[in-house]
Amino acid sequence: MSSRRIEAFSDGVFAIAITLLVLELAVPSREEAAEGGLGRALAHEWPAYFAYLVSFMVIGIIWVNHHAMFDKVRLVDRPVLFANLALLLTVSLIPFPTRLLSEYLTAGADSHVAAAVYSATMLAMGLAYAALWLTLTRDVRLLQDDIDPRSSRSALRRFGIGNVFYLATIGLSFLNASVTLAVHAALALYYCFDQLPTIGLRPESRTPPKSAADRPA
Amino acid sequence: MSSRRIEAFSDGVFAIAITLLVLELAVPSREEAAEGGLGRALAHEWPAYFAYLVSFMVIGIIWVNHHAMFDKVRLVDRPVLFANLALLLTVSLIPFPTRLLSEYLTAGADSHVAAAVYSATMLAMGLAYAALWLTLTRDVRLLQDDIDPRSSRSALRRFGIGNVFYLATIGLSFLNASVTLAVHAALALYYCFDQLPTIGLRPESRTPPKSAADRPA
Amino acid sequence: MSSRRIEAFSDGVFAIAITLLVLELAVPSREEAAEGGLGRALAHEWPAYFAYLVSFMVIGIIWVNHHAMFDKVRLVDRPVLFANLALLLTVSLIPFPTRLLSEYLTAGADSHVAAAVYSATMLAMGLAYAALWLTLTRDVRLLQDDIDPRSSRSALRRFGIGNVFYLATIGLSFLNASVTLAVHAALALYYCFDQLPTIGLRPESRTPPKSAADRPA
């Protein structure tokens, strides 16, 4: 099967999950606004904005990397469909721990539980992403002609390091929930600059390094 | 008409229904978390996670099979559009019985009613799927050249066995709601490995069995 | 501009509006279920199921007709984009009067107000649909080669009759809300069998009537 429809379906799930995040931002009630004004009531909700922003970045960057991954794919088979579903399960779940963290980021002991659930979801997502890549590279016929599965797998190894960090954030959750969320923002930025798109090419087809104009300023 | 836009619309409905499921996962209120901590309050919601997971699997697998079905389709006409709408009606309904079962899975006598509503929705979905396949195979011009409608229909017969199981789960609902939900998970796994993609081909175009590399490990 | 992306965006809005309807179906609270059981509490919500079903049919059928309309379109310009946005505005609004009618269908005098709001939304949708068709047929270059704008417009006239009925349902709302909703279901069925797809062709390209195999059984 061609990868067109799996991409369309995945784009749909990514787009919905990223847009549903806005439903987690609560409008303060009239009672909350009455004491101190709406401005202060809104400012009081900063954990929700922080969690919203980090989760938006995370889903956005998974989408970009998913996009880059499927650019290398020629065909998909059933195991790929199911590995992709497993990744979408973790992505579509993200609004739940986001809401949890919005509500409990400043809630003392419970903030640790909320941050750990958030971190565990990220770890599950990172593992599902790695599993999808393994499923795709297990059969060279699924890939575009110019991809070398062996170097792709070594690329994965470097890429998979993120999962060790995700695992570490579960531990960090029990020290400080806000710092944990900030680390997730940093990990998202790290993945912005990952090198997946330029590695994994067969030596002979490796294109020369792109000009400076192609890089972020 | 070509099947491109019907696939895009269906993908949209599948993607939204599968992603809306996450809205059913409720964040425990501060009051609920106060007694015993957030961890225990979250653990207390296991029926919601169980129902979420099963419904995600069900919608995901219907999507995979819908995808495989439309790979065999060349053209669609109005009856196909309406048969497809009937299937989408049942799919888009799934978040409702899922929420019902999340709320009532451990609620004694009411758990049976909730499980029966869930099972009836699955039965309606299975019947709508079979009706769509019948509508597609009633006219050979709608199918790709290499599909044999006669063997496709016998394939449907084997495929339709699932509906007998769905019917049985309605009865089972009145014995035990949790077991019923587990059976739905098992049925979803059964459909993961269904043979629709390889049957229904005309004898001369039947491709040789795929190599082990194509199968899930 | 080609019509590809306007179709993709419209498909998205249709798919989301039709799937959001399920959020209107409320799970009875434990208190409601306590008196008489969950079965009775669910049965008590029949107006919500009725309104859900009719609105699903309405959106589904507008989508089918939108699909058939854009099959005749070759290019779109800015006025078409905005006429299409006006139609999408009315479509994406439908979940609101549906929720209103679910809540107030059996509420005496208020049921008339709710039904009138529902009917007015349908009228706005019908008018927006006609306006979009007028915008598309005002310039022959926007249409596929084999479409005759003159006969297309006479087709619209016949098609536009539905709007007179929608207007009448506003009056009917003040007599009986349930009957009004049933009439909307009947109008949706009427549009299922509308003849837009086969009219509007230039005489020389008019295809012979399709075989019985193409019609619903």
Place this chain on the structure above:
Amino acid sequence: MSSRRIEAFSDGVFAIAITLLVLELAVPSREEAAEGGLGRALAHEWPAYFAYLVSFMVIGIIWVNHHAMFDKVRLVDRPVLFANLALLLTVSLIPFPTRLLSEYLTAGADSHVAAAVYSATMLAMGLAYAALWLTLTRDVRLLQDDIDPRSSRSALRRFGIGNVFYLATIGLSFLNASVTLAVHAALALYYCFDQLPTIGLRPESRTPPKSAADRPA
């Protein structure tokens, strides 16, 4: 990378954000309807309808302009993906200030805060749009052959004037929230007729002005 999938993902986010707006329209409770009837209770919610309509127009018009922008694009690179994500962040946020303004448009001093948050979101969106255009025109290889980046940038300058107006609406918010919302409606209408689609072409490929039939009546 080709721009196909970035357009599909963006269309998804636009379609979902524009359709989620309807969830902000609240059905009056039975208690609210009891005093004065449902009609009056609905009329009382006019700020929600007003905010809904303006936000729908805004998102619809950004979509049209996004569509026109990507019609000029041949390839996208990573910086474009991230600039586009920043725009989608602001677009997917719009339902939140819309809900805020629906609730607080007539709330005295708090109405100013709500209008300022709404205006600030629009300013962020306008800046993100300009940044995306700058990112696209920084490398001529990303654009279709007939686009002249230099004149495109001067076009942007004229286009960017809207951001000055958005900045001014933040100030206006502290005078009158309803007038501010009306100005946003006017700005949306201004962007309806913006000239981006016809500017930016290289002199030799500039097409002659379109016939009257192409303009809105």
